[in-house]
Amino acid sequence: MHEDRETARVEAFSDGVFGIAMTLLVIEIKVPSHELVAAQGLAQSLVALWPSYLAFLTSFVTILVIWVHHHWIFALIRRNDHPFLYWNGLLLLFVTFMPFPTALLAEYLLHPEARVAAHLYTGTFLAISLAFDALWRHASRRLLAPNATIAKRDEAAQITKQYRFGPPLYLAAFGVSFASEAGSIALCLLLALFFAFRGWPGGK
Amino acid sequence: MHEDRETARVEAFSDGVFGIAMTLLVIEIKVPSHELVAAQGLAQSLVALWPSYLAFLTSFVTILVIWVHHHWIFALIRRNDHPFLYWNGLLLLFVTFMPFPTALLAEYLLHPEARVAAHLYTGTFLAISLAFDALWRHASRRLLAPNATIAKRDEAAQITKQYRFGPPLYLAAFGVSFASEAGSIALCLLLALFFAFRGWPGGK
């Protein structure tokens, strides 16, 4: 009971941070200036904001998928310890940082130096996937409920198997950003969808 | 018990997102510049902000009503599954986006191209109503408690009947935005009040 309550608080705090980071993303979509609208019309000015929409969508979907997985692993653990709070904090540090590379990408996606923005954007996702991996390694080794059923243990093993793919795939996205910034963003969006559907156990 | 706890976390996360989206709306109301105040006085400058107040009020009331209904349908379901988390995520995506069309409408309501802003504003509400509809369809088919009482089942059927009106009415508001932007905003405000009072079962 007490342990449940402690985990509940880590979840509530993390939920707050995830929710705010996702909502702050919208701030980077700037209302077009009156000058721009006078020059090319409002409809055209809104269409020209597509890099902002794309960056918003990709970041939103990725953070949502991370939240779903976060939710999933917390359903398996029933305790927390001090290192866990800090591994979770490291994950939240990178999630909280996301609005900055998102705004940077939105601003510079059509700029000759878009590649630099893509490095930071995919690099932040890589950092998130590494932090998530570390969080799960720690949790799966030390925090599974001692009386976990075999079904739970199987689920944990299955998660471990799936998460093995996270860091290498985001490393690949980071690598692609050196060849094509558009390709690396598209890959990030695909990866979010992939982890959304892959983490979808048959019977559930 | 475990199921309860899982649903609780989806609710907490959604509450965070709803609350932040509603609070961020106020950021679009800009303090008038010293130049403007020098030209026409502070009182007059504040009155001239009425499109901002109207956009803030309409968006706030609509998100509040959505939250109340969200609260209501979560009181009926006792489980969640993976697709449900993503349907809920789709709803939150559009709710999170709301501060942008709200700020756009506030900025351009008195501009010759106000109609474009009204399309995006009412269109976002239409998207929200479609996402809400999809969420409820999924929940009502698969996630009602298996041991739901007849009263609960009746309530669910009643909700289904009511929600049938959501998407067509918001489609109408979107359509009206092609004829009159003021009319479409007024309709959105009326719809929020309509759903507030309609979703008010007699005995409660």
Place this chain on the structure above:
Amino acid sequence: MHEDRETARVEAFSDGVFGIAMTLLVIEIKVPSHELVAAQGLAQSLVALWPSYLAFLTSFVTILVIWVHHHWIFALIRRNDHPFLYWNGLLLLFVTFMPFPTALLAEYLLHPEARVAAHLYTGTFLAISLAFDALWRHASRRLLAPNATIAKRDEAAQITKQYRFGPPLYLAAFGVSFASEAGSIALCLLLALFFAFRGWPGGK
């Protein structure tokens, strides 16, 4: 049990809105520009921001006190109904709006037209006190637990007696804002402290 859970969600949602509104207040404190710092030094520029600090402090303390009272009345009720959700929503509407009059006051407190900013600032507090009063009237009439102990009923009667003073006192602050903007802000700060200490039952 089910009722408890429903109330819990209204609380969590309201807590989110209170917390965000309080935190957004800090955004109105603007980092001084390099031009200003070049002209008068950083220390002097920071001192010149005192209207921002005062507005931040007064708004923060007031929202904190409202939250404490909100917390207190929710400890007495065990049910909610639809009108209650909307009365609570009205309260949250005004709380959410607070960052705007706070920023306005910070910007215009030393301006010849400061009085207009003070009207809006104290007027928003008046609106909050009226909404809070309406929320409590509804709750105390219809939502006290049916099996409330005599102690609880006494506490409710005591709250009713105390809250009677809220709207008239904030009406007074609004009135004072027509004579002296500084006086009306000072009165708001005093009122927050008054309600903080007044709502402090001897035995607790």
Place this chain on the structure above:
Amino acid sequence: MHEDRETARVEAFSDGVFGIAMTLLVIEIKVPSHELVAAQGLAQSLVALWPSYLAFLTSFVTILVIWVHHHWIFALIRRNDHPFLYWNGLLLLFVTFMPFPTALLAEYLLHPEARVAAHLYTGTFLAISLAFDALWRHASRRLLAPNATIAKRDEAAQITKQYRFGPPLYLAAFGVSFASEAGSIALCLLLALFFAFRGWPGGK
């Protein structure tokens, strides 16, 4: 049960405020302007933002550590009273204020008057440590569960012993800011790590 629920709400509210304050920190990292990028390239412009990253990191880690300790002391107490809500409110006031000195430090760390920004930055941390100390003194004297086990009481005594170091160490950081702004920021970061590891009881 009732007491548990009351504490839970203070925690949820505080978690919201901590989470939002941590997330708002990222807003101070400004996307470099097109003029700057044209002059020195995007990569160089991003590197030049290092004072923003350092300020973000130091503030984030410090608030995270405060949250972990907040979490820890709430695990020991089972009741709250009115003064406790206001001591907690005082702590939240300073936490909420953090984005302002963080943005100030990021903007002026490389400016001749950086020292003034460092005074405000370290001074805010000092205020937080004093508020935290006051909160714990009040909680440890009056709010430990009456039936606390000896283990809990020992843990409380251990916390008291550890927290004794907080205010003097942050006073030292404030003092160092008069000699070297870089040194005082480094000390703040070290202190956060120190409290992270120090608050890590052997068996946990």
